[in-house]
Amino acid sequence: MTYSRSITLVLTHDCPWRCRYCGFRSDHEGLISEDRIDRIVREASEGGAKEALLISGERPGTMPHIGSELAQRGYPDFWSFAAVVADRFREAGLFPHGNFGRMTEHELRRLRPHFVSMGMMLESAVDDPGCAPEKKAVGRKAGIEAAGQAKVPFTSGILVGWGESQKSRLQSLEVLSGIHSQYGHLQEILIQRYVPNQGSSWPAGAPPTLEEYREMIDFWRKHAPGVAIQIPPNLEPRWFELLDELDDLGGISWAKDEVNPSRPWEQLEHYRNLCRRAGRELKERLPVYPTHATEEWLDPIWQNRVREEG
Numbered sequence: 354m355t356y357s358r359s360i361t362l363v364l365t366h367d368c369p370w371r372c373r374y375c376g377f378r379s380d381h382e383g384l385i386s387e388d389r390i391d392r393i394v395r396e397a398s399e400g401g402a403k404e405a406l407l408i409s410g411e412r413p414g415t416m417p418h419i420g421s422e423l424a425q426r427g428y429p430d431f432w433s434f435a436a437v438v439a440d441r442f443r444e445a446g447l448f449p450h451g452n453f454g455r456m457t458e459h460e461l462r463r464l465r466p467h468f469v470s471m472g473m474m475l476e477s478a479v480d481d482p483g484c485a486p487e488k489k490a491v492g493r494k495a496g497i498e499a500a501g502q503a504k505v506p507f508t509s510g511i512l513v514g515w516g517e518s519q520k521s522r523l524q525s526l527e528v529l530s531g532i533h534s535q536y537g538h539l540q541e542i543l544i545q546r547y548v549p550n551q552g553s554s555w556p557a558g559a560p561p562t563l564e565e566y567r568e569m570i571d572f573w574r575k576h577a578p579g580v581a582i583q584i585p586p587n588l589e590p591r592w593f594e595l596l597d598e599l600d601d602l603g604g605i606s607w608a609k610d611e612v613n614p615s616r617p618w619e620q621l622e623h624y625r626n627l628c629r630r631a632g633r634e635l636k637e638r639l640p641v642y643p644t645h646a647t648e649e650w651l652d653p654i655w656q657n658r659v660r661e662e663g
């Protein structure tokens with residue numbers, strides 16, 4: 354069982370869209386300050402994080418106030434800003450993983466040398482859980498395909514527990530496995546339970562039963578063998594009952610979960626002890642899996658860094 358010691362840095366919560374399930378977005382926050390970036394880089398190094406998860410609202414650079422701030426601070430666009438912040442973490446010895454929503458193949462290729470891996474949830478290929486009209490399944494699917502075309506080691510997954518059927522969950526997994534069979538870039542998928550946060554106006558639905566979780570996991574193993582399955586343990590309190598079936602617990606941090614602030618993680622020792630009791634050892638991993646730490650998937654700078662980590 355693996356996990357990643359991580360810290361999250363939100364480049365901005367600002368997002369032009371309004372999804373009903375979202376408790377993350379804001380309108381006029383602006384970009385994170387240089388001082389705060391310095392503080393988080395320091396905190397990440399001192400806390401022993403390996404993964405720096407950099408996130409934002411979707412295409413914040415299209416918002417006029419963000420465009421003006423980028424220009425004032427000397428960045429040609431949002432992707433340049435994201436690249437510079439990622440480099441600050443790399444220089445401090447961390448491995449940046451980016452999740453900025455849907456990006457084009459060209460944008461992903463620009464960020465590829467700066468991030469060891471990237472991600473975006475499919476959520477659902479069948480229904481839209483209260484998404485903004487701009488954020489439809491067809492667009493998310495295209496974004497995941499673009500990451501495959503850009504040869505980016507990628508994390509995706511489905512959102513469960515917002516009112517969807519088991520049939521739609523399996524159809525969504527089938528779509529992900531179909532994309533993966535074409536490009537081979539998925540290193541892991543999340544089965545992520547929806548948790549309404551402050552600001553979410555979409556109600557939670559029935560979560561999958563343990564049998565339904567097991568059916569999804571079996572389905573995934575058959576359709577995408579070798580691609581790890583993760584359930585974030587701070588979002589699904591029954592993760593322990595699925596311990597035999599899982600590969601990974603995802604990013605675990607001493608700092609808050611920036612996307613689900615109402616669900617902090619337990620201490621790492623808590624997860625370690627529960628795994629040990631079930632005969633599993635909890636091991637730290639990097640945000641790029643060994644399956645993708647190769648010349649085909651990583652720029653030389655990252656291949657060397659991964660090698661140095663042993």
Ligand code: SF4
Nearest residue numbers: 368370372375410411
């Ligand atoms: S879910 Fe993403 S795209 Fe939708 S409003 Fe929130 S930040 Fe924006």
